[in-house]
Amino acid sequence: MDNREEIKKELSELAPKLGSVEKGNPFSVPDYYFQGLPDNVLKSVNAQPLPWIDKLESWLNTAFALIFRPRYAIPASAFLLGLIVAINFNKGASDNHAEITRQLAAVSDDDMSDYIVENFDEDDWTALTVSAQQELIIPKDIPSEELENYFNNNFDNQTLEEEIL
């Protein structure tokens, strides 16, 4: 017995009234509906957002849903605030350094010489020259006492001024 016969027999036994109802299709569709459907569907398919945009949107939704939970909101806000302060601090320091360099570049050599002669004492000269010499030419393994002795024995203030300026 095929499906149709079996179903018909089952139905007449279970529900004689329903079994006697003509099994027609009482529904209809607008004219040319099926002819136009594939093109309409393809338009919808091509208008879909790209899969990675969907994924990104879903990830962002999840992230925002988490962030705005009270238990995460306070640490997240504190972190963001800290980040903003750190960025501004670094930006300020960098701006200050640039400003100092700009101002120093505007000072003439004569003004610098006058300032050094008027304001530096002997200790400043020693520190300055030792530091400058060490950085430029002196090998690191020479002890500072020996260097100090060397400078004291070989340079007076006048000679140092001439060397440096």
Place this chain on the structure above:
Amino acid sequence: MEIPDSQILTAFKNSSTKEEGFKMLMVKYQQRLYWQIRRMVLDHDDADDVLQNVFIKVWNNLGKFQEQSQLFTWLYRIAMNESLTFLNQKKRKGADAIDGVNVEVVARLEADQYFDGDDIQLKLQAAIAGLPDKQKQVFLMRYYDELSYEEMSKVLGTSVGALKASYHFAVKKIEIFLTGD
């Protein structure tokens, strides 16, 4: 002559013929899917919306189709799930149900220009509309699509025994409604 599923799948999996393959699939199956959906949701515009959603899902997932089941079984399952989702959403929006029969549906069918049934057909549709969704699904698959319980079991993933019980309950309810007892 009907295009074999293997030809549709091969065309779909090739990026240069993907749209062509998808069009072949739609042309082959659109009517059968449409009528299954239409009997579930009754209204043409609703059926059109659901069917378009079904095809969009098919487009997005056909590349992952494993061919362990027949293509039509897979499509049928998507169509049934989409129809149930649609009906659940509609219910949440608050359709009235009195004595198991959706009176709003009857009024809608009477005014529907795409419903041409006589009184007994209207009564039958009203009775079907009053069934719980799962029973409605099982009844429609057996009564209109004439599927065996084994085929229904493959589509719905439900045991044959449970399907028989659902169908019998549904038929009895409709019979009572039609005979006016």
